[in-house]
Amino acid sequence: MTEAHALLALTEAMAEWANVVEKFLNNILSPKESHQEQLLGAMRYASLEGGKRLRPFLTLESAKLFKAPEKYALRVGTAIELIHCYSLIHDDLPAMDDDDLRRGRPSCHVAFDEATAILAGDALQVLAFEILCDPETHPDANIRVELIKGLAVASGGLGMVGGQMIDLVSENSDVDLKTITKMQTLKTGALISFSCEAGAILGKASNEEKEVLLKYAQDIGLAFQIADDLLDVLGTKEVTGKSTNKDGAAGKATFVSLLGVSEAQKRAESLTGQAIRRLDMFGDKAAHLKAIADFVVKRRA
Numbered sequence: 001m002t003e004a005h006a007l008l009a010l011t012e013a014m015a016e017w018a019n020v021v022e023k024f025l026n027n028i029l030s031p032k033e034s035h036q037e038q039l040l041g042a043m044r045y046a047s048l049e050g051g052k053r054l055r056p057f058l059t060l061e062s063a064k065l066f067k068a069p070e071k072y073a074l075r076v077g078t079a080i081e082l083i084h085c086y087s088l089i090h091d092d093l094p095a096m097d098d099d100d101l102r103r104g105r106p107s108c109h110v111a112f113d114e115a116t117a118i119l120a121g122d123a124l125q126v127l128a129f130e131i132l133c134d135p136e137t138h139p140d141a142n143i144r145v146e147l148i149k150g151l152a153v154a155s156g157g158l159g160m161v162g163g164q165m166i167d168l169v170s171e172n173s174d175v176d177l178k179t180i181t182k183m184q185t186l187k188t189g190a191l192i193s194f195s196c197e198a199g200a201i202l203g204k205a206s207n208e209e210k211e212v213l214l215k216y217a218q219d220i221g222l223a224f225q226i227a228d229d230l231l232d233v234l235g236t237k238e239v240t241g242k243s244t245n246k247d248g249a250a251g252k253a254t255f256v257s258l259l260g261v262s263e264a265q266k267r268a269e270s271l272t273g274q275a276i277r278r279l280d281m282f283g284d285k286a287a288h289l290k291a292i293a294d295f296v297v298k299r300r301a
Contacts, residue, residue, distance in 0.1 A: 006287065007295065007298075009288070010291035010292065010295055013057075017056065018057075022048065024075075024078050025048055026044075028078070029043055038116055039119055041112070042108055042111075043123055043124055045108060045120075046117075046121075046124070050102075050104075051084075053077075054292070055192065056195070057077070058077075059196070060073045061286075061289050062196045062213055063203055065199065065213075065285050065286065066200065066202070066205050067203065075132075075136065076132065077198070078131065079128040079129070079131040080194065082124045082125070082128040083191060086120075086121040086122070086124040087121075087155075087191075089120055089121035091164070092109060093109055129151070129152075132144060147198060155190070155194075160191055162186045162187075163190065164187050170253060173253070184221070184222060185221065188221055188222075190221075192217050195217065196213040196289075197210060200213050212281060212282075216289065216293075219278070220271070220275050220292065223268045223272050225255065227268055227297045227299060229254040229257075232254070234261070268297040271297075272296070272297050275293040276293050
C-alpha cells in the first residue's frame with residue numbers, strides 16, 4: 001500500500017470511528033433529571049461536534065492488535081476523550097492560556113462564562129471515571145481498576161496537569177530543550193500514551209507488547225506537539241480553528257523557538273520514522289497505527 005493510500009484508509013477509518021464516538025458521547029451527555037441545564041449545555045458544547053477523536057482511535061487500534069472487543073475500546077476511548085475535552089476547557093481559561101477560540105468557535109468560557117466552564121470541565125473529568133468503573137466497560141474488575149489508575153496517573157500531577165504546570169511557570173523564562181521535552185511528554189504525551197496503553201490493557205497484552213506501544217506513543221506524542229508548535233507559527237486561524245502565534249506572544253518556549261522551523265520539522269519526521277519502526281513486531285495489524293505516526297506531523301489543524 002502506498003503512503004497516499006495508507007493515509008486515505010486512515011482518514012476514512014478515523015472519520016468512521018469519530019462518528020461512533022460522537023454518538024456515544026451524545027448519548028451519555030443526553031438530558032437527565034439530575035443535570036443542571038446550563039452545566040449540561042456547556043459539557044455538550046465542549047465535547048460534541050469537533051475534534052479528530054485521535055485518542056479514542058488510538059485506543060481502538062491498540063485494542064485490535066490483541067483482539068479486544070470494540071465495545072470495550074469505545075467506552076475506554078470515550079473516557080479518555082472526556083478527559084481531553086475537560087483539559088481543553090481549562091487550558092483556554094484566562095488564568096491558563098487565555099484563548100477565546102477553540103475548534104473554530106468561541107471557547108467554552110466565552111460561549112458561557114468562566115464559572116460554568118470550570119464546572120463543565122470538572123464534570124467531564126468525573127464522568128470519565130464513572131464510565132471506566134462501570135462493568136459494561138469490562139467484566140473483569142481488575143482490568144477496570146488498572147484502567148482507572150492508568151487514566152488517573154496520565155491526567156494528574158504526574159501527567160497532563162503536571163505538564164501544564166511546567167508550561168505556566170516556564171513563561172518568559174529561559175528553558176532548555178530537556179525541559180520543553182519533559183513538559184510536552186507530560187502535557188500532551190501522557191494522555192496519548194495511555195490511549196495506546198489502554199488498548200493493551202483491554203487485550204491483556206504482554207509487558208513487552210505494552211512497552212513497545214508506550215514507546216511508539218511517546219514518539220508520536222512529541223511529534224504531535226512539535227506539529228502543534230509549527231502550526232502556531234505557520235498555520236492560520238481559518239485552517240487550525242484556533243488562534244495562532246499565541247506562544248510567542250505569551251513568551252512561551254517551544255520546540256520551534258528553540259530549534260527553528262527547519263530543525264523542528266526534522267525532529268518531528270525523525271520521531272515519526274522511529275515510531276513506525278517500533279511497530280514492526282505487529283506486522284500488518286498495525287497499519288493504521290503506522291499511518292497515524294505520519295498523520296500527526298502532516299495535519300493542518
